[in-house]
Amino acid sequence: MKQKWLILTLVSILACAPMTANLDAWATDRKGFQKSPSTKLAPKKRKTTLPSSGKSSKGQKVKPNLPVQTGFFIPPGANTLGTHAALYAAYASDVGALSINTIQSGPALTLATERVARHLNSDRLALGIVAYGAAWAATNDQFVTEVRKLDAQIGREALITKLRTEIAFARTLRGGEQAAQTAARALTADAKSIQNQSSGFKQAAYDWQKLRWAMASTMDAKVRNNALRKLTPPAPVTETALALSALPEATLGPQTTQARTIAISDSVRLASQAARDGVVLSEPIRAWSPIDRMVSLAALSALGGPIDRKEDTEALMRDPRLVSCVNSSRLNMQMCNAATKQPYERSYCLAEHPLGEIAICMAKTVR
Template sequence: MRSLAVWTTTAAVALLGGVANAQTTSAPASESGDINAALTAYAAYQNDVTDLRAARLESSTQLETALDTVARHNRSSLTRGWIAYGAQTAAQSPAFVQGVRDAAAYYGRDAVVWAVTVDPGYARGLRGGSEVTRMLLNSAAADSARIVGVADRYQELAYSLQRQRWANAVAPQQAARVQRIRGLGAAGQPFAPIPADVTPRLHVATLSLSPQTDPTAFGGARFWDAVRGSGDVVAVSAPSAQWRINLTRGEAIDRMASVAALQALDAVNDHQSAVGTLLNDPRSRDCFEMAQLQLYQCMSAARFRYENAFCLGQHGLRDVGLCIGAVAQPDTSAMSPVSGTVTTTTGRGR
């Protein structure tokens, strides 16, 4: 399977260059600034990660279901949903929200709104920028680790499945399977269903929660586990690494903070076009697109059923998790890492 992964990486690069009580929300026809609608797409992906973590893989039917589950997420919707989730998380930072409002009181609300919409890096440079950066990097690192953990399960399963007759058989009609998987992730497809009781927890007001101290709150390290009623949410340790922004991917964090700043100033409804633009982070979308292309190419090269399980874990899950986690990197300059903190270069005052 190692050669399979190497081959699909090369091919994807070439292509890139050239349930009951569930509700289904249609993908927006246009890339609007509706934060809650955008967030639904990311919640749907995380909900599927939860299901995949517990799903059984004991037959070809179960494998097909798992493949469909991981493939039914559009790269653009996933990007917008993740940025929206980060924005709602950033809007829970007391220091950041106060910093934005102080700047508005000093410079004028319209001036700050204008600055935020034309320069995504402006908001995170205001007072409270360090706190909001720490929150966003810790949230991204936690979400990434969660997805990668489930990816580990499927890649381990791929090896164990080689000993099972049904999985060690040649996958029939693989070309048709790949075509089906491609169609599931196409633009305009409805979002995957999420449990109806999850939706209320996705709508959060500014400064209504404390993800810094409650890991089960929206934006917290274990939110996506807690929202589905998982019992494994009590003994949660703070991140052991001290994070700093990965400069090649830091624009995603800037965009999250910018949308949160507009929320802090109650300016979202009047600037829907600007919000819609901020939600579309090109580098994140490119990363998710690469993950999708890798999944398609890996499956195109697969011969046996167990190899499809490997593709699912490596590209449908791990690559997406790495795209999210790539905004943060360990701060190797720190002499004595402090749990859950971030070194940043912010602090633009009034």
């Protein structure tokens, strides 16, 4: 009996030997696969895909860095709301000045890219977008009048506290919904204009592959990326900050709705009044959105809050989602730029991040 069991055991061992060898071989291959430098697992986050010219280029890693922190200067006579709106006006001006036809060399493209991308190196651009929308919301005279009536009833301090703690409150006042829609149309129209610029430079990334200067490989990606990360956002233009600080206050003389509209339109020329009027809001503006912050800021402006309540004003301007969106655009731009070797690729980076992503950030304020 014992001999029979010994024989069966020996047969089983011999039968399993090939299987064990196969498993060992599979494990060895799998270990080699994991260590192979040519094999990468799919990233969890979406990666930027540069337009292909039939040639491959190896990207460089970029370490995330914090936004450039610079002193924030408020020009004499201006307030924090108007000054932040002027920051957005500066970004809009640089976007509007972009011209594909004037770019005929790699250095010219680098300069155009840096001029727009520098605005991303501070989260105050996100605050500027909200401040700009608030300036438009403040053009609704019925809303401004209603805010001042409520101020007389419950007192300035109580009203400011309510605006801070209940972001959606201001939109419930008479004229509040109209003020919200005015801001939403202005931001949507500007976002479409920025997106048009983005589409133009994205197409150029393909068209320029026919040009020698755009196909010339360079090895200066690291230098360009370091320069991009160190760019300082421009200071707000004093005249623009003053013009936007006067809304809806009458410190510079009585102003009608038309005068306010002209002042804002002169500061930001990305979209025409006809384009703003033509925007159709397909869905209701969601509650507790950045648009609600803009309406609350317009109410605060009607009380003179941006002049003596800087902390309250900045708190209302700082929408976490919008700040995160702008910061994401900055990091994506740095990673995209670091991966480029040829100028036409940099056109794609410009289109995709400091233009396209910011346009998306602005469009999302409504939804």
